[in-house]
Amino acid sequence: MRRALTARFCASFNSWRGGSMSECPPPQVVLFVLYSEFVDLSPWPAKMPTARLRVVVNGEMIEYYDISGCYILRPWAMSIWEVMQTFFDAEIKKMKIKNCYFPLFVSSGVLQKEKDHIEGFAPEVAWVTKSGESELEMPIAIRPTSETVMYPYFSKWIRGHRDLPLRLNQWCNVVRWEFSNPTPFIRSREFLWQEGHTAFATKEEADTEVLDILELYRRIYEEFLAVPVIKGKKSEHEKFAGGLYTTTVEAFVPNTGRGVQGATSHCLGQNFAKMFEINFENEKGEKAMVWQNSWAYTTRTIGVMIMVHGDDKGLVLPPKIASVQVIVIPVPYKDANTQGIFDACDATVKSLNEAGIRAETDFRDNYSPGWKYSHWELKGVPLRIEIGPKDLANNQVRAVRRDNSAKIDIPMADLVCQVKDMLDNIQQSLFDVAKQKRDACIQVVHTWEEFAEALSQKKMILAPWCDEEEVEKDVKTRTKGDMGAAKSLCSPFDQPALPEGTLCFASGKPAKKWTYWGRSY
């Protein structure tokens, strides 16, 4: 099936290269070109990166930019980001976390203060060295993340236990000048994120917050993006540079057989506190050091959602994050009461809007209903409503689900109620289907042979592991190849039983925990 689609795609690719929406190619040509599909078909790094992008470009999520690794987020993508932002921002405000804004720039001295941290980021840091025609006295870095930007001020602001906890967040852009294959949303040189930075008097408080935030990240993926994730802990090798431990929500893309780090919540321990001298006088009047966390999610969330739900017709957006949940399309016929149909479309949108449903009509007179169906399918609108002469006569509308193409006639009297139900149902169904597919990719293994076989089948592999960093490095070395090496994804919080005597799949030493492994983005 996929091979056939590819052949069709390649044959027609050149004929519409460079087309924009206003001169949209025939739907059957583009619609099967799934964003994620070509990762699967071509060696990694993909040889045809442009092809992979067709759906995000033609779905009007992204536009290429003339600087490599930078992308334009168009309103269709930005509105999704805003829905998540509204949710997350309100939740952290309930937790008394406050928004702030720290500068984009960081001086090189401060950036390099925490050694492990800067080792992790140094190769990707972009440097400003000139303003106008003048050389700067010292190069200035653009933040790849803001630990070193913020913590000198944490040190200044925190004096006594009453200044704790200090819980800040900012919504901003960061820059990581990566040289690996850029991919829209998933790996770009500039991206949008929120970054939370907090300091506590005790480790217990820090530990609690790490998990509270991780739960919000799970909710973003599962409740909003309808993407199932696994909560767990990163290995020592994969944890945040300079931190104590990293928790993560890990997603998986069945089509490409790759894991994706969805979002991470780090406990930094006291490492940065030591370097930046973030001390306070505790209740007993003794000098103590704070415990810190940092946590972030990025526009990558949108990319994961696209890859998990997209199908041969294009994007599939979960209703909760879709800026248009229902598109209403008039289907006039030659002799029909066209004005009556248009009025019914208007009335339908009005009723839905009044009920808080994001609905729009497409009245454009230069496109056929069929073209419009394909167009809005490509853009992933969860529910399409068609109104033709028969519907008008019967005082009903026809509703068509994007996710499973199911069609149903809805009497106008039941409109709002049934549309609401359908949207809820689509949201739940997208999650259920995605979970089913993801679960079908999970393979439990006990030996290296089973592991290698499962990896070749692009599975998300759950294996007993000795939890030694050298062994993880060894797994990476042994699995190197065109498709990229395997690495640990996370050790799930929800651990299956580990009977005494279970051995590590890779080293044969006694296993300490179950851990997910696989290739990843």
Add this chain to the structure above:
Amino acid sequence: MRRALTARFCASFNSWRGGSMSECPPPQVVLFVLYSEFVDLSPWPAKMPTARLRVVVNGEMIEYYDISGCYILRPWAMSIWEVMQTFFDAEIKKMKIKNCYFPLFVSSGVLQKEKDHIEGFAPEVAWVTKSGESELEMPIAIRPTSETVMYPYFSKWIRGHRDLPLRLNQWCNVVRWEFSNPTPFIRSREFLWQEGHTAFATKEEADTEVLDILELYRRIYEEFLAVPVIKGKKSEHEKFAGGLYTTTVEAFVPNTGRGVQGATSHCLGQNFAKMFEINFENEKGEKAMVWQNSWAYTTRTIGVMIMVHGDDKGLVLPPKIASVQVIVIPVPYKDANTQGIFDACDATVKSLNEAGIRAETDFRDNYSPGWKYSHWELKGVPLRIEIGPKDLANNQVRAVRRDNSAKIDIPMADLVCQVKDMLDNIQQSLFDVAKQKRDACIQVVHTWEEFAEALSQKKMILAPWCDEEEVEKDVKTRTKGDMGAAKSLCSPFDQPALPEGTLCFASGKPAKKWTYWGRSY
């Protein structure tokens, strides 16, 4: 009065330099050090920039940063930005303007495409030349504004008249590496803003939007920040580089006698459209060129508000933008029912919160009520509620206004209703007082002598002008000095009568319009 305060300030300045809120200096030492005061007292550029910042720093709006011209926006400032953002974002969405996000970076070729435009910005552009240890092949600019970032894509997206209007906005940071005296909020090297970029089929539509947006800017200043502004048009000399005409809301700071450009809404005409080839096929099938606008307001809004309302005790925040509108302070006495007072404070906050009023208590036990009064006055909270034993006994609270120190006892039964009224009253009163002060600074002049005299008195000068660019340059030259040159602020839309034969105050030629002049930030 101001001189006496300065003497007191200077005497005590060194004794608490470097203190943070947790080791707050005695209130009487800091409270009179108004943010804007020292602009007035020292030559321009100010010799004591640190002193000018004391209120914004001690009011916890801003923190200095180790890179000159960059400032940290603390939650107390950020929450104000968010209130304005929520308002403006909702309004432009009603106008069908959509949010997007374009990259921070712009290639040098694209940046230089519109000649006048780049001439205006080139000296202030920050350039990235390195990533990690590698030199980039070509230096990449950081956006000082996004006309040249966006318009190549407008050209790509706009093909036919059905693609118009295209109305985009983004919330982001921009960088202008200025070398003039940096001032928090007012002039910083990185700042936050929204920038709207729109394209229309006709000039009429563009003209209409320019004014619709300007009206939103007026509302931000007058309805939210309680700062009176004058709507008008910038001179040719002061208009946006590369644009057709610039409209502005101009504020004035009586304490320093300087105008401030509050926010600008530009009609770009077809200049950028020509350079970036933004063409479309109109309804008649002919090729036509779009008409464009761009418009922006920045975190400068907050600085203007601080300077206009601040007084000898510190910040004064209008209720609509204050993140804490009411601070409730327990005033326990030795033998009093302390728990009863604390409970009453809790109950008060609960009632106010339930009514949608942003209220908090300050239960800290290591500070006296007097210290807390000064602290929250410094931070500008509009209304203070004190609850002591007498209030408890009488089932009342005492409310004290920040703006005029008026005190009133409120029976608990009337709490919500009276507090709401007081907050509305404070909001209106701040605007009325500011407008009265601003109006008292406006001076109408007809001759150069009157102009020079009014300028020396730090007035906002309304003068008949011939509207010639050379004459404006000449005015600048003739007024150069320690305090900075005078320039045109705007020609107000609301023009007084200009009797035939009225001459230009500067050139003696026939006057074409009334224009505001003055020194400005």
